[in-house]
Amino acid sequence: MSTRRNWTRSRLRRPPTRTTYHRPCNPRSMASTLLYIRHMVCVKCILVVREQLVELGLVPLRVELGEVELRDDATTIDWARLRECLEAQGFEILDQLSxxxxxxxxxxxxxxxxxxxxxxxxxxxxxxxxxxxxxxxxxxxxxxxxxxxxxxxxxxxxxxxxxxxxxxxxxxxxxxxxxxxxxxxxxxxxxxxxxxxxxxxxxxxxxxxxxxxxxxxxxxxxxx
The missing domain is CATH 1.10.10.60 (Homeodomain-like)
Incomplete structure (x- = not known):
C-alpha cells in the first residue's frame, strides 16, 4: 500500500508536458516602405495599384487612397520600373515631401x-x-x-x-x-x-x- 501511495505521489509531482507554439512572424514588425501616390481617387485605383505592385514582385501590406505600405525594404525596390509602371496607369509617386x-x-x-x-x-x-x-x-x-x-x-x-x-x-x-x-x-x-x-x-x-x-x-x- 505504501509503495502504491508513493508511486501515485511521484506521478502527481511530475511536471506537466508542455507544448511549444511557434508564433508566425508579424510582417509589420519588419522594415517596410511607405509610398505616397497621386491620382488615386477610387476603389478601382486601389485595385489597379495593388495589381501593379504584385506584378513587380512587391508585397503590399496596405493600399489606401494615396498611400501604400510595402513589406519590401526601400533598397530592394526597382524604383525606375515602379515609377514607369504606375505612370503608365496614370499615377505618380510623390517624392521628398514633408x-x-x-x-x-x-x-x-x-x-x-x-x-x-x-x-x-x-x-x-x-x-x-x-x-x-x-x-x-x-x-x-x-x-x-x-x-x-x-x-x-x-x-x-x-x-x-x-x-x-x-x-x-x-x-x-x-x-x-x-x-x-x-x-x-x-x-x-x-x-x-x-x-x-x-x-x-x-x-x-x-x-x-x-x-x-x-x-x-x-x-x-x-x-x-
Missing amino acids: PQQRLVAQIKEFIAHLLVSNPAALRSGHFSRQLSQQLGRRFAYLSDVFSATEGLCLEQYVIRQRVAAARRLLREGTLPVGRVARELGYSNLGHLSRQFQRETGTSPSEYRREQHLAITGSHVDGEQ
Whole structure:
C-alpha cells in the first residue's frame, strides 16, 4: 500500500508536458516602405495599384487612397520600373515631401475620391467628420495644416473643386443645371449657383450658354 501511495505521489509531482507554439512572424514588425501616390481617387485605383505592385514582385501590406505600405525594404525596390509602371496607369509617386505636404496630398486625394464616389459627403458637416475619420486626426488640425501649406483654407479648396466639376459637367454634357447640382451633392440649385457665381463671375446657365456659343462659333469659322 505504501509503495502504491508513493508511486501515485511521484506521478502527481511530475511536471506537466508542455507544448511549444511557434508564433508566425508579424510582417509589420519588419522594415517596410511607405509610398505616397497621386491620382488615386477610387476603389478601382486601389485595385489597379495593388495589381501593379504584385506584378513587380512587391508585397503590399496596405493600399489606401494615396498611400501604400510595402513589406519590401526601400533598397530592394526597382524604383525606375515602379515609377514607369504606375505612370503608365496614370499615377505618380510623390517624392521628398514633408509630413505636412504628405498630409495635404492625402486630403486632396480624399476630396477627389468623394467627388467621384459620394459628392454629397462634401457638404461641410459631413465632410469634416469623414475627413477626420479617414486620416485619424482632428479636423481643426487638418484644416490648419492645409491652410498653412497651401495658402488657401480647406473649405475654399473644396468649393473650388466642386465648381470645377460643375464646369466640366456643364461644358461636356447636356444635363439640366438642376441635375448637375444634384450630381455634385448640392442640397439645391441655389447653393451651386451662389458658389459658381463667386468663383467664375457668371451663373451656371450663362456659363453653359457661353461654352455652347464658343463651340458652335468655332465650327462655323472652320466651315468657312
